[in-house]
Amino acid sequence: MNFNSFSYILLFLPIVFIACNLARRLPIPKAPQICILLASIVFYSWSKPSHLAYLLGSVVVNWQIAHLIGDAAQPRRKRYLQAGLVLNLGFLCTLKYANFFLSNIPYLVHHHFQAPDLAFPLGISFFTLSQIMYLVDCYEELMPPSSLFDHATFVSFFPYVISGPISRARRILHQFPSLNGAVGPDADTLARAMYLFTLGLIKKVVFADAFSKAADYGFGNIANLSTFEAWCFASAFALQMYFDFSGYSDMAIASAMFLGIEVPRNFDGPYRATSIIEFWQRWHITLTSFITTYIYTPLLQSFGRVTLATSAIVTLIAMTLAGLWHGPNWTFVIFGAIHGTGLAVNQYWRKKKMPRMPKPVGWLLTFALVDIAFVFFRSPNLRTAGLFLSRSFVGAKMFGTGNLLKMNGIGPMLVVLALSQVAGIVAVSCGKSSDQLSHEFKPTWSSYAATAAYALISVLYLNSNVAKPFLYFAF
Amino acid sequence: MTSRRWMLLTFATIMTVAGISAAISYAVDPYGLWRGPAGRKLTVYDFERKAKFLLSRRYVPANFDGLIIGPSCSANWDVPTLAGARIYNESLPGGSVAEEQIVVNQALPKGHYRLVVVVLVPTMTSHHDVNEGLDTTKNVEALGSFHVYDNEVASALHAWHIRFHKSNAAPDGQVELPYRKNLKLPIPPNFFQIDPVALEDYRDLVQSLRSRGATIVYVVPPIYEPILQHNKPAFETYLYTVRQLLPPAPVIDLNSAEYTALRSDPDNYIDSVHLTPQGAVAVNALLQKLVPAAIASGT
Numbered sequence: 001m002n003f004n005s006f007s008y009i010l011l012f013l014p015i016v017f018i019a020c021n022l023a024r025r026l027p028i029p030k031a032p033q034i035c036i037l038l039a040s041i042v043f044y045s046w047s048k049p050s051h052l053a054y055l056l057g058s059v060v061v062n063w064q065i066a067h068l069i070g071d072a073a074q075p076r077r078k079r080y081l082q083a084g085l086v087l088n089l090g091f092l093c094t095l096k097y098a099n100f101f102l103s104n105i106p107y108l109v110h111h112h113f114q115a116p117d118l119a120f121p122l123g124i125s126f127f128t129l130s131q132i133m134y135l136v137d138c139y140e141e142l143m144p145p146s147s148l149f150d151h152a153t154f155v156s157f158f159p160y161v162i163s164g165p166i167s168r169a170r171r172i173l174h175q176f177p178s179l180n181g182a183v184g185p186d187a188d189t190l191a192r193a194m195y196l197f198t199l200g201l202i203k204k205v206v207f208a209d210a211f212s213k214a215a216d217y218g219f220g221n222i223a224n225l226s227t228f229e230a231w232c233f234a235s236a237f238a239l240q241m242y243f244d245f246s247g248y249s250d251m252a253i254a255s256a257m258f259l260g261i262e263v264p265r266n267f268d269g270p271y272r273a274t275s276i277i278e279f280w281q282r283w284h285i286t287l288t289s290f291i292t293t294y295i296y297t298p299l300l301q302s303f304g305r306v307t308l309a310t311s312a313i314v315t316l317i318a319m320t321l322a323g324l325w326h327g328p329n330w331t332f333v334i335f336g337a338i339h340g341t342g343l344a345v346n347q348y349w350r351k352k353k354m355p356r357m358p359k360p361v362g363w364l365l366t367f368a369l370v371d372i373a374f375v376f377f378r379s380p381n382l383r384t385a386g387l388f389l390s391r392s393f394v395g396a397k398m399f400g401t402g403n404l405l406k407m408n409g410i411g412p413m414l415v416v417l418a419l420s421q422v423a424g425i426v427a428v429s430c431g432k433s434s435d436q437l438s439h440e441f442k443p444t445w446s447s448y449a450a451t452a453a454y455a456l457i458s459v460l461y462l463n464s465n466v467a468k469p470f471l472y473f474a475f
Numbered sequence: 476m477t478s479r480r481w482m483l484l485t486f487a488t489i490m491t492v493a494g495i496s497a498a499i500s501y502a503v504d505p506y507g508l509w510r511g512p513a514g515r516k517l518t519v520y521d522f523e524r525k526a527k528f529l530l531s532r533r534y535v536p537a538n539f540d541g542l543i544i545g546p547s548c549s550a551n552w553d554v555p556t557l558a559g560a561r562i563y564n565e566s567l568p569g570g571s572v573a574e575e576q577i578v579v580n581q582a583l584p585k586g587h588y589r590l591v592v593v594v595l596v597p598t599m600t601s602h603h604d605v606n607e608g609l610d611t612t613k614n615v616e617a618l619g620s621f622h623v624y625d626n627e628v629a630s631a632l633h634a635w636h637i638r639f640h641k642s643n644a645a646p647d648g649q650v651e652l653p654y655r656k657n658l659k660l661p662i663p664p665n666f667f668q669i670d671p672v673a674l675e676d677y678r679d680l681v682q683s684l685r686s687r688g689a690t691i692v693y694v695v696p697p698i699y700e701p702i703l704q705h706n707k708p709a710f711e712t713y714l715y716t717v718r719q720l721l722p723p724a725p726v727i728d729l730n731s732a733e734y735t736a737l738r739s740d741p742d743n744y745i746d747s748v749h750l751t752p753q754g755a756v757a758v759n760a761l762l763q764k765l766v767p768a769a770i771a772s773g774t
Contacts, residue, residue, distance in 0.1 A: 187478035194482060412521060412625050443481030452488040459493060464620035465608040 001046040003251040004204050004462065012043065016158075017258050021184050030180045033153055036259060043158035044122065054095070054121040055161070059152045061087060062131040066138045066145035081139040085132060092128045095120055100328030123162040125325055127155055129290055134169040136294060143170040150176060157263075159255040163248055165266040166286040175261050185260040188443075193257035195447060196438040198454040200250025203434070205461040207427065208243035210420035211236045217407035219378055222388050226400030230392040233403075234371040237378045239424060242271060245284070250434045264289075269433035274362035276342040276369060277350075287325075291318050308351055312344035319343060331376045331385055338373040497618040505626045506617050507534030514538070516646035520629030522622035523550075523644050524567055524607045528578050529617055530648075531565070536586030539563035542689075543648075544579060544680070545594025546570045548696045548748045550650040551755045558690075558767040560590040564648035572677045573603035577610055579680060588689040592766065593681060595695045595726070596748070597666050597713050603673040652749055658699060660746040667709045674720055681722050691724035692769050697758065698730055700738040702747040725769035729758065737761075 001008050016039040023031035045052040065084040069077050093101075134151070137143050146154070146169065154172050155161070185193075218225065218233025225233065249266035256263045266285050273279035280288045295318040303310040316337065323336015357365070372389065379385035408417040432440075441447060476484075504510050506529035507517050517534055519526035535542075541560030543549055547568035554562050565582070567574055582588075617623055643651045685691055695714060703710060710730060718726065730738070737743060743754030750758060 187482065191478035191482050194485065412621065416621060443476045443478045445476070448476070448481055448485050448488075451485050452492070455485075455489045456492055459489075460619065460621070463616055463618070464622065465611055465613065465616055 001043055003248060003255070004201060004458075006462065009201075012039075013255060013258065020259055024180075024182055024184060030149070030176075032180050032184075032259075033149070033176060036158075036179070037149070037153045037156065040153070040156040040158040040161060044156060044161055048122065051121040054124065055127065055156060056152075058088075058091065058127060058131060059155050060148070062134060062155075063145070063148050063151040066135055066151070069135065069138050070145040077139060081135055084135040088128050088132050088135075092124060095124060097324075097328045126164050126166055127161055129166050129287075129325075130155055130169070133166075133290065133294060137168065137170055143173070146173055157256070157261070159252040159261075160263055163245075163252070164284075164286055165249055165252060165264050166290055167263050171264065172261065179260050185257065189257055189260070191443050192438055192441045193254045195441050195451050196250050196257065196434060197254035198451050198458065199434040199437060200247045200252075200254060201458040202454040203243045203247030203250065205247075205458045206420050207424035208240050208247055209461070210417045211240035211243060211424060213409075213417055214407045214421065215240050215378065218403065219384075219388065221403055222384065222391055225388075225391040225403055226397040227392060227394070228399045229401065229403045230388060231371065233407075234375050234388070234392065235367075236421075238271075238367075238371050238374045239428060241374060241377070242267070242283075242428065243424060246434065250438075265435045267433060268435050269428075271367065271370075271428050272363075273366050274357075274359045275346050276339065276366055277346045279366055279370060280339070280343065287322065291322050295321060308348055311347060315344045315347065316340035326377070329380075330382055331379050334382065334385070335373045335376040338369065338376065342369045342373075493619065500618045500623050500627065503627055503630070504617070505623060505630065506530050506532070507537070508532060508614055508617050512537045518630070518633075518646055519626055519644045520633070521625045522607070523650055524570070524574065524578075524609050525612055525616070525622045526626065526644060527565060527567060527648065528581055528609055528612050529614070531578050531581035532614065533585065535563045535565075535582045535648075536584075539647075540586070540588055541590040541592075542579065542582070542588055542684075543592045543594070544575050545592075545694075545696070546596060546598045547650075547652065548596055548598070548750070549592075549594045549694075551652050551750060551752065552758055552762070553645070553647065553649040553755060554759050554762055555647055557592065557762060558590055558770055560588075562590070562592070562647065564650070566594070566648070566650070568650060568652070569606070570599075571602050571604055572599045572673050572680065573605055574609055575599070576676045576680045577605065579684070583683065583687065588684065588687065590766070590770075591684045591689045591691055592762070593691055593693050593724075595693050595714060595717060597669075597710075598748075600669050600673040600677060600717065601665060601667075602670050603676060652745060654745060654751070656744075657746045658701075658741055658744060662702060662706055662747060667706075667713050669713070669716065674717070677717075678721055681724070685722060685724075690770055691722070692766055693718075693721070693724055693726040694762070695726065695728040695730050696748065697734055697738045697743075697750075697754075699741075699744045699747045700735060703730055703738060725772070727762075727765045727769055729761065734761070 001012060003009075016035065019039070020032045020035045023035045028034070041052065044055055062084065065080055065087070068080045069084070072080055134154075138145050150173055151169075153176070154167075154169050157167075157172070160167055215233055215237035218229065218236060222230075246267040253263050253265065264286050268282040268285065270279055270283035273282055296314055299314045299317060300306055300311060303314065317340070319340030320333055320336040323332045323334070323339070326332040326335070356362075372392075375388050375392070376382075376385045379388060408414040408421075431437075501509050505517060505519065506526065507515055508529060512534040515534065515538070517530060519530070539561045541557055541562040543552060543554070543562060543564040543566055545566040547566065547570070550564065550566040550568050552564060552566070554564075556562060563582075565575065565578055567578065681691055698706075698710065714728070737754070737757055740754075743751055743757060745751055
């Protein structure tokens with residue numbers, strides 16, 4: 001079920017909200033949490049009920065390992081943690097990467113292997129990271145192992161189970177007592193949730209899908225792009241990614257807020273960043289936090305002495321792994337490696353106290369690097385990405401605009417899409433991030449008019465059948 | 476304003492505006508979905524794909540018992556009746572057979588079609604792309620969407636005799652083609668390629684219509700003579716191939732020698748395959764004569 005579907009907006013979310021509030025009045029202990037767990041199970045199994053077994057299996061196994069870690073003493077604790085990590089990574093690799101690795105073996109041993117096409121459970125990349133964080137936090141005694149009921153509710157929580165934000169158990173679990181309390185979220189929180197949800201919805205259905213039309217056209221007509229057009233289409237995809245994923249995250253955060261749970265923010269105006277380090281502090285913040293805490297820091301510590309060189313190597317490894325996390329394709333590996341290289345250079349620049357760049361230059365370089373990396377992200381293979389990038393530097397022409405004029409098709413939708421794209425560019429360059437907007441939210445006439453207008457425009461787009469699925473659902 | 480009042484006001488506004496908008500679309504009912512469509516004459520002004528899809532749900536079955544299935548080159552054929560059947564032109568500008576199949580499938584459950592004219596032209600089978608979300612179109616779109624509002628506004632303007640230059644599907648599905656004359660427009664290299672999926676769709680569509688009692692007549696549309704002569708072997712090979720693979724039925728070949736005069740007149744063509752209104756009138760007259768004869772002779 002998509003957040004940007006009528007079934008979610010008009011049925012699922014209101015029903016869960018009402019049921020949860022009614023459950024607070026029941027004399028059954030933890031009734032609202034039972035409600036949320038059931039809703040999460042329905043939500044997860046909506047499109048493929050058979051995949052529920054993978055999620056529930058992962059929940060039970062990790063809950064058991066966490067208890068083994070909690071009950072054991074060293075060195076057994078460490079072995080349990082290692083076993084847990086191997087199981088989680090094995091689970092992810094088997095279901096997501098088996099054929100990727102096997103298909104690359106012929107390059108080494110001249111023999112072709114092919115594993116059967118295994119199921120790719122929805123959200124596996126996200127909930128597996130949550131499980132890893134949970135085990136590590138239990139091992140480091142940052143939190144005690146939770147009950148199976150709490151753990152299942154935490155992992156399967158429907159606002160983030162499929163595409164994040166990747167949440168740490170200790171940040172969510174401590175909110176369960178208030179979730180089960182007699183009083184639900186107050187009117188201020190609900191109004192803020194409503195406002196944030198409409199912001200996310202308009203980002204996805206109006207802006208992301210308008211840029212998607214442009215990006216699809218550009219990546220479908222690489223052969224005759226001018227240099228200028230190649231950069232425009234790469235930027236269109238970068239904007240599509242931002243509006244799509246941040247719109248999804250806003251709706252996820254708002255959905256959780258309706259139920260009285262606060263989940264971490266995921267974006268903070270990333271395209272305002274003037275360096276690649278700042279970009280990753282603003283883009284997919286929960287993934288950045290995971291990489292820093294659970295990959296970068298332990299790897300760096302394993303080197304013993306921290307130098308600029310070791311830091312650069314570790315950054316490159318961590319970001320390449322983060323790239324691979326997105327999917328079993330070399331294009332994602334290169335995407336991660338480009339960002340890793342950019343971050344390493346940025347770190348070197350800062351540590352050596354080299355002269356600071358003027359902000360516009362820093363912004364331009366950052367955006368150009370992000371664009372180049374996203375060309376790999378968008379391309380189905382390295383050859384296509386290479387072809388696109390060759391157009392970005394040596395296009396058929398320098399300043400041709402023929403493809404830009406054709407990208408939105410013809411007829412009234414041309415005007416609709418063009419206006420949406422212009423509005424999107426204005427919003428990303430001049431507007432505040434939705435995180436800022438939701439924090440500054442006040443129930444005024446202007447916020448009322450804006451919310452009603454956003455909702456009505458989004459409904460119009462949704463009902464016109466131009467909406468597309470979320471990009472991160474594929475991961 | 477308190478948060479509670481803010482929420483109530485926002486929610487009420489969204490529901491009221493959406494409700495009024497849906498009520499207006501329900502009352503106007505431009506696709507004949509909500510009120511009895513029999514006897515109505517519904518014109519659409521834009522978004523022909525969506526419009527023909529939704530019109531095919533109730534309006535076409537209620538008012539027509541014959542169809543023309545084809546791409547843009549047959550979209551402006553205007554034959555209200557053929558061999559006694561009332562004809563709706565389901566041709567889609569730029570359409571593939573995959574799209575035609577989707578549209579015609581909407582018209583089948585509630586309709587009975589005595590005659591179906593199937594246009595044999597390479598563009599129908601060169602790909603099986605589906606555009607504008609045709610395969611996921613829902614009735615609820617007719618209560619408020621870009622295509623409904625666009626058609627409602629155009630309809631209101633039309634009532635006040637204000638007309639924008641738009642393609643305009645008449646109540647019998649005939650579409651006015653945009654007039655950008657270019658007789659030197661070459662045939663693209665992939666024009667004759669046959670997509671096996673599209674061909675399979677074509678075969679399924681024809682068989683499905685035939686199993687429901689429709690008489691099928693294939694029509695090969697006239698190609699502008701200089702272009703036809705330049706590509707004659709390719710056209711002949713294409714026609715031979717698809718005739719072998721499609722279910723047998725009478726064929727009217729407007730590219731045969733006896734129609735050379737029609738094909739040689741530049742005034743009959745917008746470009747190599749699309750007819751001007753004058754050319755369409757000439758083809759309409761021929762169809763009136765040739766279709767009954769083809770049905771009678773069975774060849």
